[in-house]
Amino acid sequence: MIRKLSSFLKNNWFVLLISVIFLVGIFLRSFHFSDWMHFELDQERDAHLISKAIENGPAELPLLGPRASGSFLRLGPVFYYLEYLSALAFGNTPQGIAGVVLLFSIASLPLFFYFFRIYFDRRISLMLLSLYAVSLYFVMYSRFAWNPNLLPFFILLFFYSLLRIIKTDEKNKGKWLLICSFSLAITTQLHFVAFISLPVIFAFGIIFKRTRINWRYWLGFIFILLLFYSPMIINEYKTGGENAQEFFKAITEKSGDGENVSIVKKAVIDYIKTSRYYSVLLTGRDDSDFLRINFEDIKNQNTNCKYCWRDFPLGIMSSLFFLVGIWLSVWIWRKESDEQKKDFILLNLVWIFFVFLLFVPLALEISPRFFLLSAFSPFFLLGVVLNYFFRTKKAIVSWIIFLILISLGIQSVKMRFNELSRAPFENIWSQKDVILKEKKRVTLEQEEMIIAYMEKISRENGEPIFFEADPEYSNAFEYFLEKNPALFDDISSKNIYRQGNYFSIQSINSLEEVYLGKLSKKFTLLDATQFGTLTVVRMQPKEEAITEDAKDFNEPPKKKSRSKAPKRYVWREIFDQGFINEDDEDE
Template sequence: MINYLNSVYKKIKKHPAKILIVLVLLLGAWLRLSYFGDYLRFNNDQARDIKVVQEMQSGNWPLLGPKAGGTTFNLGPAFYYLEFLSGLFFGFSPTGIAFFIPLLSIASIYLFYLFFRKIFSLPLALGLSLLYASSFFVIKYSRFAWNPNAIPFFLLAFFLLLSQIYNKEKLSWLDCLLLGVVTGIGVQLHTTLLILMPAMLLLTLGLMLFYKIKSDFPWTKITLLLIVIFTLNIPFVYGSLENQGENLRAFFSGAQKKTDNELSFFENLGNTATFFLQGTFYTLTGQAPKSNWLNLSKMISLRNFQELTQLCLSLVFIALGFFAFWKKFLKNKKDLLSKNFSSFLLLTFSLLSFFLFVVIGGELNIRFFIILIPIPFFLLGLIVQQFLKRNSTPKQIVAIFCFALLLGNNFFIYNKAYALENYQLPLSVYGGISQKELNSLCDSIKKISGENEARIKKFEYGRSLEYICQEKESLRISFVSESKLSQEETFFVIVNKDRKKKNIDHYKKSTRLVAEFETGRFALLVFRK
């Protein structure tokens, strides 16, 4: 036994980095997979998507994917195909078709480490990987099925492969094949990636052609790359042509709608800058800003010192990050392309994203920051690297303390966000309704209604509730508007716990409360004439 332990110790001592990254991966896996089925967010969009996947089981494969937010334009169907593939392995249930999302998120931790190891020292790359694995923002969007939630994996794989094909002396067939797959799927996950990924790919190939490989350019391998991308998008292309180009027209009309907003250029610029500042703060600390940071006078008049502090910290952080970037790279621009192409990719992607978001500045939501996930960690790495340039023990202690502070804050928010039975955060932090809450609501409705159809006041997550109740209890439910509730003999009302008393007082004027149940953040009230 002692000999065995000695051999294990020697292996750990010989390969500490491998052991540490495995521990980081295990932590990331636990944060993403613990109680995954219970705390799975299952909103109306997820109820819609699972019905699409069930249609695929019957042989009705969609040619187009989910609609882009605020438009009638449909993305490619890759997300639905990934859900179907997940269902084949883990079951065609809400949990089963969503299970590929946390798995991709766990894999993205390792991709993150590999990519950032190209930029930073081993200890710093490991520290940043630990922060990425523990970021509440990243974890939140890895615990339910939504097409942008797969972006971190495909984006990091995209950057890693672009860096490899640029830096390798000889382009490999495998790298081109993998890059084709990653790009072909990635452009179908979000409208912004439909623009940004091809732009980054063309820029990299252009630099290879005119800057790095001036002769004997590997055209055949690049052709394979383009063929793979096109092949993966055949359903999207065919589906867009099949409806007489209506989907393509929807893309351009949606783009025009987003660019023709009533805001001025400077208002769009301010919105985009705020978006970057708030997204950076949220990603690193786990705290979602609630106020409009452009409205400084309102924050000051309301004495909202917490968010004023957050704004100041974010401004200082971004300024220090770009100062560190300038010190490291821009003083010697040639090194940026020849020795630090990975950093060049992140800088260029950030700038292109910023310009794109300025165009659609009136349509930004902090959840879109998922396409910029690597950027805050990159800036943090540059700041720490610059800070530790003249290494000393006090500086190392300060850096470790800052990392520990960020980790602790993310763990604190994580524990609060998934404590649904004793929920104390704004509802937007969790962001919807969990499968556990839906199951419990259906059980309680079944106890009262039995085999009869349950009449329920219109509910924000009605589509989700209807799906779960039908699948779990074969329970028929229908939703009734407020104005027609008085016609019902027995009806159900689902409200947040903090609004329970107000609703009881309101409905008891004309009915009597016969039962009430609580589950998670919700209360189910049963009224009868």
């Protein structure tokens, strides 16, 4: 029996090991997926839009997607369409809508392994896959709905298919071209930088390798792109190219940000941030940020910034890792004789360099989500370093590096999961969050508990709900109240009603400041109920502050002012009006 088991393990160790890694990755991405979900402004926006389409039909889906950060430019709508399909399959709930993100995150695990097997052996590919599976960065971005969260899968699919296209002896170049077109059409609608960069990388690969493919496949390539971009094309025709104008504005305005900062200084900041976030992707920890150090005032640094020097050693290490990884990559590329492996190294280097250049003008506003574009880049550099030590008979160094990184990754996930599990019940202190930029740990479970509490009181006395909350969570609470449904409104600065249940939802740290400020002038505190990191203050309006007895909820809602973003049609409007441009119709 023992001999058979030993023989089985010896013959099947690879399948067993990779299965365990996949299961760990799936577990970390799906464990308490619903309860610990991140549900704030952008997620509520999507959920509201998708709910409308589920209730009234797919004709309510828009022809443009969400706005690109910091501009009025709108991305493509493909993420909304995927969310709609997810809601049909898994339910019209925040969890159901986010199901598509979870699925593609899980699918990225085997794709990640196949991608790195193009160059690295099974041992290093498994080591890199293990780190990717437990990376807190990728675990967290797989647990809620947001358009950039699909980037890791589709970026990997794009590069994998491109490498198959330019492979000299590849027999299915045409089929891989169609797959590449599919991934390109989706990825470029998920992020502004992807829209700019990926077509350039595709053109570089095709032209550099002088790839020849049957023209019929090229027609298919163009057809797929036109099909996925047809909603945007129709919307552009109807609006006279408003979104295209915003695209050119976004390029010039983003490039012009921080005009007082020299391009050299921006490049240095970009380099420090890139190496820092590469470290975050690999370890889940942010102990390498030395941008806070004021090198122009070193004398007073220790007194002005107590913790600034703490991150300095790891900051230097992450910066050196980036440089050494690049240098080793160039070195092995020059020595590599296998054409496909040479292409793999070159394409990775070109991508790292190109993204770095694109980030230089944006250096002052680089945020964590930007590095979803570089999902595999730090793992590539790490693989190059590990491979170097294995080849030079210093395997022990590679194993030490791997064990340190995997330990840090597991520890980071464990700490975050512990905080998420306690957030609805304890006012926990959490370290600065470099991944999601959360000020406080607030979960979907916590928000639903607060909604249940307010609705219970409303049902008992039959009076409507009036509430205020931090802007990050206010829309989320509105979404749940609308879904139930319940009579509710924001707390008005002008109208205070005698009939109503008044609540203020605040983080405990800001509670006293908020209540002793504006609220105490018009309200009397009845009680405060703690829901972990958030507290719900129940209030009663003071007699002198009351303006009316009850709010008339039958009054039509006030029209919202039109956004400065380009007009976004829904399919119903297109079907009702036809494809004739409104300006042409007026003529």
